[in-house]
Amino acid sequence: METQTVTNPESAKPIELSEIKRKTKYSGKVLKTTLAGAVVDIGLEIPGVIHISQLQSKPTNRVEDVVEPGQEVEVWIKRVDAKKKRVELTMIEPLALEWREIDRGMVVSGKVTRLEKFGAFVDIGAERPGLVHISEMTHDYVKTPSEVVKEGDEIQVQILDVNRRKKQIKLSMKALE
Secondary structure, three states, X not given: OOOOOEXXXXXXXXXXXXXXXXXXXXXXXXXXXXXXXXXXXXXXXXXXXXXXXXXXXXXXXXXXXXXXXXXXXXXXXXXXXXOOOEEEEEOOOOOOOOHHHOOOXXXXXXXXXXXXXXXXXXXXXXXXXXXXXXXXXXXXXXXOHHHOOOOOOEEEEEEEEEEOOOOEEEEEOHHHO
């Protein structure tokens, strides 16, 4: 059996279906719309499919309310099944970090989104922000988190613990000092 390859217009090297990675961003053209979603040409051997639930983050009643045939759209790869020759796409930008990708000990960058008297919440690109407890900010005594960080600060943190069931991420700044 011969493997079919196509050329991605952005880079001049052939792309095989099995080499396409999740979360890769593509520009494409809507070929047609159906009740269940849209078919989009992203320059591969087969067009990709966007389910109606993946057109936007809020609920969608009609596909035509969001996209029309011939429209240029930005999409991300959601899933690829090379055996069935199926490419599932989404127009909802994927999270930078998914729960299964977050591990104890990882060092990540994030933005302080909220300060509380017990610590600071930091957006690290996951579904939910992580918490740097006041005791994990620095080795010195800290009376309030605002002594160390302010809302909007970009900081480096280490992941201390991940509770996927409770959807909690515990972070530390002092572990990196």
